[in-house]
Amino acid sequence: MRLFVQAVILGLLAGGVYALMASGLTLAFGIMRVINVAQGVMIILGAYVSYTLFTHFGVDPFLSVLFVVPVVFVLGVVIELVFIRPLRPSEREELSLLVTWAVALGIEGVLGLVYSTTYRSTIPSYANAAWRIGGFAVLQVQVYAFGLSVVILAVLGVVLAKTRFGRAVRGTVQNPASAALLGVDERKVAAIGFGLSVATAAAAGAVYGVVTPFNPGSHYDLISLLLTIIVLGGMGSLPGTVVAAVLMGVSQALLATYISPTSAKLTFFILLIGILVVRPQGLFGAVERGKL
């Protein structure tokens, strides 16, 4: 029972961070039908920027989010304008895979040149600290990261639900043609939406570097994890992504505890295939274009 509770605690905390990482991916798909396979490298980019700020200027990785997010937001808008906008809408879903993959490889190459392939780690004073609560280890950095995820996802949720921009986004997701007729500038929504989606990834990256050693190639492991999460949650569904991310975190921890880390992955994919057979649209995905 102790092992079970410990695994659930660790899994929940990890799942919270997965949710932040994957939320942008589902946002980009919901708004633009773009499958952004560069989402993983954006996380790693965020990790490197945060690492640099910490090692050279002593900026706390969580504080560095305030710098990382706007910088990567601008980068995201530029990527949307230069690489994604020219794609024909009818082929966007497929071509976006190729284009964003090229972006990912390009950014990986630049990071490799600047930082080399050596693994890096951001180590603030609390990096390895844990609270002992009822005999269970609760890792401080994961709690902070979980908290950051909750705050950013809550802000994202409020922006989408309450603001004019959020209404434009939801309108575009539900029916781009009607939204355009009502005066929504779809191009502007797409650029800002894509910028936001990669900025959330970079925010997650700032804390990823504290939890896990990383190098420019680490994004390959991340993107497969994130794609799994958004497929499970239902592509384009933000609540679905959050639920799927937490499910992923907890199931990984439980399977690693009770079966083995190597078969955990296989077991998880068998479950995923089973769910997709019953619900091809994922846990929360709409069968038609619908709610974000």
Add this chain to the structure above:
Amino acid sequence: MAHRRGGSLVAVLVAGLMAACSSSSGASSSSSVSGGASTAPIVIGISLSQTGDFSDPGKAAMRGYQLWAETVNGSGGILGRQVQLKIADDASDPGQAVTNYETFITKDHVDLVFGPFSTLLSVPSAQIANRYGYSFVEPAGGGPDMFAAKLPNVFFVQPAPVLACGDPFVNWILSLPADQRPKTAAYVSLDDPFASPIADAMQAKFEAAGIQTLARTIYPPETTNFTPIVSPVAAKSPDMWVGGTQSDDAYAQVKSMISLNFNPKFLYLSNGASSPVEFPSKVGASNVNGIFSCGDWFPNSNASGNQDFISAYTAKYGGDAFGIDSTSAEAYAVGQLIQAVAAKTGSIDNQTIINTLHSGTWPTVEGNLSWDQYGMPQGSDMLVEWIDQKLTPVYPADVALHTPVSPKPNWGG
């Protein structure tokens, strides 16, 4: 209203795309280091990874090779001929490495070839060299595949094959009085051809000696979250923790143990913990003490030419002796061997090199080396331990600079 296209299509597209993109090829570039004015330099072709996964060790090997070439040229070359290195980038791609060696041998007609970094690249490259009768003296590439290929032209310039990395630790533990030995052990390894076999070999020997196995866990290379893996093993409180690790996973295992406040009495990590600069920077310098690993080269060793190597290295590249990557020493040792053969036989003919190195013991910065018929070294690695935040050889006694410290101090101690 557009219907959502199936997630399965997307998944297939992504999988296909990733598979297509996972193999990269690199353009070849070449550079040369020429030492002087000789009209007939000895040209040596070397494929090294300057980009891709092996670019860090590839560059370290290049520093070692170039330092050796400059040193030997500064002292008049080999047999009165200057040495000229012809280095081509293989982008960490085995196919490109093979192409590079084919080009060196058939188009450039180089006198000799030296090995690249990683067994992945070395095995197919050595086969090419063997086909053309070239010797293949290599600084890295000591994985089981290399010796299974049964190539007579190969010489792995390290004291022991990769899979024997854990032997010094096993021998030391089993040399302890029974009441000081660990009673229980856990083996936590990366699913990798170099990492988990080391831990498996150690487990077999420890079990044969009566040390009970409490857990054996193998994790996939794409693991990003280690705490759920370390947590159930730590809950069993093994006396000894053996990690079959490579690099980042070693750092992550240690970080998880610290977070979970689990401190085994003996902690061995096959790789990653043996990096004098990287390891403390990843896990925190105050957490390294008492951790064991294996090493093939050490700055303080009194191996042949080692102090000259260190002086020349620090003069050329800066830094101090403890910042030198062992791969640079391994590459330098490759050159030392060729010099030694030339001094002994008056020739650098490939067949002469192959025949000559197959007998006797050869002093290098890597220690005194000898090989079996397929280039497997016959010596032993060193057991190294972090003592006072410095990586120190502790076993066997003839190379030790300190006695092993056990049990492991607490984290931060």
